[in-house]
Amino acid sequence: MRRPVRYAGALLAALVLLCLPGNALAAPRADAGDRLTVWLMWGSVPQPVLDQLKGEFEQDHPGVQVDVRMQGWGGIQERLETQLASDGPDAPDVVEIGTTATPYFASKGLLQDLGARADALGSAQWIPSLRASGAWQGKQYGVPLYAASRVVIYRTDLFEQAGITPPRDQAQWLRATRELARAHRAEPGFQPLYLAGQNWYVFSGLLHDRGGDLATYDDGRWHGGLATPAAREALHTYRALQSFSLAPKDQDEAHPFQYEELAKGQVGQMIGLPWERADAERINPALKGKLGMFPVPGPDADRPGSVFLGGSNTAVSARSKHAGLAADWVARISGPDYQKRIATANGNLPNRLSLAQEIDDPAVQVQARAAANGHTAPVDPRWPLVEADPNPVKTLLTDVLTGRPAPLAGRRADAALEARLNG
Numbered sequence: 001m002r003r004p005v006r007y008a009g010a011l012l013a014a015l016v017l018l019c020l021p022g023n024a025l026a027a028p029r030a031d032a033g034d035r036l037t038v039w040l041m042w043g044s045v046p047q048p049v050l051d052q053l054k055g056e057f058e059q060d061h062p063g064v065q066v067d068v069r070m071q072g073w074g075g076i077q078e079r080l081e082t083q084l085a086s087d088g089p090d091a092p093d094v095v096e097i098g099t100t101a102t103p104y105f106a107s108k109g110l111l112q113d114l115g116a117r118a119d120a121l122g123s124a125q126w127i128p129s130l131r132a133s134g135a136w137q138g139k140q141y142g143v144p145l146y147a148a149s150r151v152v153i154y155r156t157d158l159f160e161q162a163g164i165t166p167p168r169d170q171a172q173w174l175r176a177t178r179e180l181a182r183a184h185r186a187e188p189g190f191q192p193l194y195l196a197g198q199n200w201y202v203f204s205g206l207l208h209d210r211g212g213d214l215a216t217y218d219d220g221r222w223h224g225g226l227a228t229p230a231a232r233e234a235l236h237t238y239r240a241l242q243s244f245s246l247a248p249k250d251q252d253e254a255h256p257f258q259y260e261e262l263a264k265g266q267v268g269q270m271i272g273l274p275w276e277r278a279d280a281e282r283i284n285p286a287l288k289g290k291l292g293m294f295p296v297p298g299p300d301a302d303r304p305g306s307v308f309l310g311g312s313n314t315a316v317s318a319r320s321k322h323a324g325l326a327a328d329w330v331a332r333i334s335g336p337d338y339q340k341r342i343a344t345a346n347g348n349l350p351n352r353l354s355l356a357q358e359i360d361d362p363a364v365q366v367q368a369r370a371a372a373n374g375h376t377a378p379v380d381p382r383w384p385l386v387e388a389d390p391n392p393v394k395t396l397l398t399d400v401l402t403g404r405p406a407p408l409a410g411r412r413a414d415a416a417l418e419a420r421l422n423g
Contacts, residue, residue, distance in 0.1 A: 034064045036325045039080075039092040042070050044145060044312055045333070046345040053338060057329060064325060077101060077384070084110040084317050093320040094329050096145060099133035100377045100384060102313050106136040107381035112316045112323065113139040114330075121331055125352045127309065129376045134313045136379065142313030143334045144351035146342060149307045149370040150201060153262065153277045154269040156292040158183075166294035168301040170209075170237060177244050180268045187266070194261050194270040195242045197249030197401050198394035201308040202241075202271050202296075206234035208306035208375050209299050214393065215378045215417055222378070222421035224414025226396055232406045239401060249401040252394060263287065271296060273310075274347055274363040293363065295370040309374035311349070378421070385420040392416035 036057075040050070054066045069092070071079070083091050084105065097105060105111050114121065118140050123131055126144050134142025152166075159165065159176075162183040167173040180192035195202065204214060212230030215222045225231060242249070247261070259276040261267055263283035270276070274293060281288045295304035314334060316326040332338060339350035340359060347363040349371055350356055356368035377383050386392065396413035400406050 034061075034322060034325065036064060036066050036094070036322050036329060037090065037092045038066060038068045038094040038329060039071050039083075040068060040096045041076070041312065042072055043346075044096060045342055049338065049341045049345055052341075053333060057332065061325060061328075066329070071096075077104075080105065081108070081110070084108075084319065087319055091317065091319060093317055093322050093326040095315055095317065096312050097142065097315060099130065099142070099144075099147075099309075099311050099313055100387070102134050102142040102315065103136040103379050104381040104384060105315070106139070106141040110318050111141040112318050112320075113141060114143065114316070114327065115140040117327065117331075121334060122336075122352070125354060127349070127351060127353055127371060127374065129309050129374050130311060130313075130351055132379055133311075133376045134315075136381070142315050143330050145312040145314045145334060146339075146346070147309050147311035147349040147351065147371065147374075148273050148275075149309050149349065149367045149374055150205070150271050150273060150296060151293045151307075151366050151370055152269055152296055153272055153274075153280075153291055153293055155267075155287075155290055157290045158268050159292075166292075167297050170297050170299055170305070172301075173297045174240060177241075177269070181244060184268075189246070190266045190268070191245050191247075191261075192268040193241060193244040194247055194258055194267045195238075195245045196247045196251055196253040196255075196258060197242060198252040198391075198397050199271070200252075200391060200393040200397065201310075203234060203238050203393065203397060204308050204375070204377075205296060205306045206237050207231055208373075210234055213378070215421060217378070217380075222380070222418055224410075224417045226393070226413040226417065227407055227410030231410050235396075235400050235406045235410075238397065242401060250398045259283070262291075274367060277363075293366045295366060298373065303373050304370050306373045306375055307370045309349075309371055309376055380421055382421050382423065385423070386417055392420075 050068060054068060057066055058064055080095060121143055127147060130144035130147055134140055162180050164176045164179055167176045177192045184190040207230060210230040210233045212228055213225045215224050258270050258272055259279040260283060262270050263280040265284060277291045296307055298305035314330045316323055316330060320326050334351060336355055340355055343350040343364055344359050347361055349367050353368050353371060356364050392413040396409050399409035
């Protein structure tokens with residue numbers, strides 16, 4: 001998932017906050033010919049919404065030109081680090097950064113602490129795990145731009161034929177999946193649930209459901225949580241779910257893309273992001289009208305399962321020569337008005353769950369129910385090192401699925417994880 005970053009300079013400290021539409025900060029003084037350079041990722045903000053925001057911003061700041069430069073995710077970490085450290089004319093003032101990468105750029109001194117403006121930006125209303133993703137050492141550097149939570153995408157027609165309804169807890173989910181398997185036992189290649197062997201996002205949710213975490217910080221260092229009783233329980237459930245799938249045990253959900261497997265018509269369910277439903281329908285139009293969604297079930301029916309919340313933050317560059325303008329842009333794009341517009345157009349989650357209730361989109365509603373029990377990765381600048389190949393959490397899953405005892409595999413994964421986070 002993608003995530004953003006932002007920064008406001010010394011000029012911002014002199015601004016007087018006003019209650020403006022969209023949660024904007026007071027308009028800073030602008031000089032004719034000022035250019036605000038904004039880096040956004042392709043697809044994060046629909047072009048019509050972006051055009052409207054750009055037009056309104058330039059109208060409210062006469063003489064200011066907003067130069068929006070769209071970026072691709074490939075190699076973005078290196079490009080951001082280079083440009084945020086630059087004083088060149090093309091250096092960005094506002095950037096979008098993935099949630100798990102935000103602490104890295106903050107720790108490098110490349111972003112402005114916006115903590116003093118957090119109340120005006122509406123931080124108390126942000127989804128808690130998103131707010132945490134933009135913070136580092138007690139300071140707020142990133143403002144949530146959007147989020148997405150994983151849901152179960154399922155074949156409504158196959159559920160109806162088998163007499164199954166969307167389950168509310170994990171025990172019901174396993175029973176329903178077994179029933180789906182029995183209903184199609186004569187169909188070679190049918191998978192009642194597609195789950196890649198190395199989908200660490202799903203495993204992380206199962207671990208949180210049982211009170212565990214991938215790693216915890218104590219006494220000045222990180223301690224892995226992959227050899228704990230909670231991890232063993234989560235691994236047991238993951239192994240039970242993955243047993244229904246023909247997916248490779250040593251590959252993740254992008255190898256092959258799981259929505260491509262769903263599109264083949266022989267998959268009853270998969271755990272994915274809402275837009276993967278549209279991807280499957282695009283590949284196989286015969287699935288249109290046959291794919292529904294429900295929250296990933298939790299251990300009991302009282303609340304949905306914990307899900308990994310991915311997304312982006314926006315941030316202001318520490319070297320921005322237009323820090324006040326940059327902060328105003330961040331305030332507008334993260335405020336209620338544009339949050340609703342972006343979520344309505346893209347089907348993702350706004351940064352406030354209260355806004356999700358105002359959006360008439362089943363995908364947004366299902367994500368909002370799931371996100372109520374959402375979480376993110378441990379907040380540390382070195383976390384991207386954990387996600388780098390070979391990801392020790394992925395290795396743990398493959399080890400357990402191929403017969404290595406969970407305690408032994410967990411200890412080995414913890415050692416690798418701790419070496420990266422404490423290095």
